[in-house]
Amino acid sequence: MSDRWDRAQVLGLAPDAAAAKAAGGIARPAGWAGTGCDGEAVWGECQGSGKAAYRTCADLAGPAFRCSCPSRKFPCKHALALLLLWSEGAVGVGPRPGWVAEWVEERRDRDDRSRERRAASAVKARDPKTVERRERRVDDGLAELDQWLRDQVAHGLSQAAKESYRLWDDAARRLVDAQAGGLSGPVRGLAAIPRQPGWPDRLLEEYAMLRLLVRAYQRRAELPQGLRDTVRARIGFTVPQDDVLSEGERVQDLWSVTGSRDIPQEQLTTRRVWLRGRRTGRPALVLSFAPPGGALDTSLLVGTEVDAELAFYPGAQPLRALVAERYGPAGAGTPDGTDVRGFLGEHAAALARDPWLERWPATLAGVRLARTAEGGLHAVDGAGDSLPLRLADPWRLLAVSGGGPVTLAGEWTAHGLRPLAAWHDDEGAVIL
Structure with a gap:
């Protein structure tokens, strides 16, 4: 260093x-x-x-x-x-x-002791009796969730509108007890769907995606290996980091760090860092975790480029990765982006491989900001195609763009694009 x-x-x-x-x-x-x-x-x-x-x-x-x-x-x-x-x-x-x-x-x-604990935990997790016991508990928990989902639809969604958050919180707790914790968050999140026009449709859609995941896990033996890995990960089965580093797909590239976002929760803060390969155009997601107030990984700085080899977690649409090797110090650089049509094509292909994708990284080149008649803010490319932006305070982004074209990176969800960083010819990288 x-x-x-x-x-x-x-x-x-x-x-x-x-x-x-x-x-x-x-x-x-x-x-x-x-x-x-x-x-x-x-x-x-x-x-x-x-x-x-x-x-x-x-x-x-x-x-x-x-x-x-x-x-x-x-x-x-x-x-x-x-x-x-x-x-x-x-x-x-x-x-x-x-x-x-x-x-x-x-x-x-501390790092050495942490590695030793992870290794011991991985050995225990591979024990055949431990694996069989957990899979049996998960099977029972998902069978219960399947029945619960069918009951909610049979009773009518209007009844759910009268329920408190405990309806979904209790179901989420039972999933944690069944060691299917990956589903507890989505189930608990159902209580946060805004009670506004269209709410029953949104709730039914979420129920359907959950049941699709349950049925996929129950028929996992029939799935291709990549999709099976995706389903297991979303249920809550983790892959040890050592296995990812030793067996995961390796991709070396000049990786542009295009955005970072911290998600605080009750007992844990998650940092999502998005990268895009300059040569491959491939997206990657690096996660780090810390207790509230704890220090998160700061080795990947937005606006820099890192010559590194990433090891990807298995899945039908490999996205999450670990930094396996670095080959040089980070430098500054503007990432290569795409237009709106190109981005939508990337997202559609990823969604076809993993229908449970909640978010996808976007890097748009040469876009300008424009307001709709209703006052919403959009990113518009040279062809006139646009994406709606989702941000509480638009003034920093408006000030950076100044009406001119920028490279814009963010997270795309069903609600729109949440900008995380922008690159301007004069200002360089600006974190939003």
């Missing part, structure tokens, strides 16, 4: 715009003491509001961060400011202080 990141890469780590702005205000050498770096870490002490200085350090291999300040943001403004100073060459090379060396060693030890 001897190559220093540029300012855009550092600010791409910021958890929000407020942290990035605050970091810029304290990224001054005069406010720091004891700074230093080596090939793996950066450290320093920043004078805070109290008597004691905040000890801040970053492990560049993660990257990971530690600061003695009380902030719950990861990375905090002090860690970002330290990295800004380092990127500008204001932090010299030197030996690690004891507190930095101790923290780095503790991180390495």
Whole structure:
């Protein structure tokens, strides 16, 4: 990690715009003491509001961060400011202080123990008796869900409109008990469907997709291997990372990081990072998880390109992947996009392979923003084809585009395109 990141890469780590702005205000050498770096870490002490200085350090291999300040943001403004100073060459090379060396060693030890636990868990999961016992429980749980779905339709959807969220929450809990946890989220999410005109149609559609998945699992022996892997994954059967790295499909490319989104839940925060291969045009999704307030993976920065080999999880439409090997430092670059027609073709082909796809990455090149007569915002390509945009605050995107063409990346769902990043000829990459 001897190559220093540029300012855009550092600010791409910021958890929000407020942290990035605050970091810029304290990224001054005069406010720091004891700074230093080596090939793996950066450290320093920043004078805070109290008597004691905040000890801040970053492990560049993660990257990971530690600061003695009380902030719950990861990375905090002090860690970002330290990295800004380092990127500008204001932090010299030197030996690690004891507190930095101790923290780095503790991180390495935790990583080793975590790998050992995953290996032990994988061995246990492969035990034939354990596998048979779980599959029997899943079979029973899905048979119960199948009957529950038929009962909901038989009783009439108007009856469901009078029910509280407990109707779906109880069904989701039973799926967790049956070790089919992959279905618990979609079932619980039925309670969140807006009660507005068209609600029964939407509920019936979701019921139908759930039953399709149940029936696919019950007839899994008849499915092609890729579709069988997809069905098992959506039921909740996981594939160990070591198996993905050793057996998964490998694709080497220059991967553009086109978007990132954090999804907070009760006990876990999920970070979705989207990539697109420059040579293959292939999309990929890298996930990371952390408890609320915990540090998520920040090694893939939106707006950068990474020369790497990805290992894909098995499935009919392989999308989720792990970074198996990196072949060089990340650099900046605008991803290659497509027009609206090309994107819709990609999505239709993916949906044909995996009918349960909830979202799909879009990278549109040369689109402009336009409003409909009803006030909705659309992305319009040169041929006049458009996609509806779904965003609560459009002003940042409007300001970046300035009426001109941009490359726009985001997540496509049944509700529209949620923009995540845009590239402008003058502004470069802008995270939305």
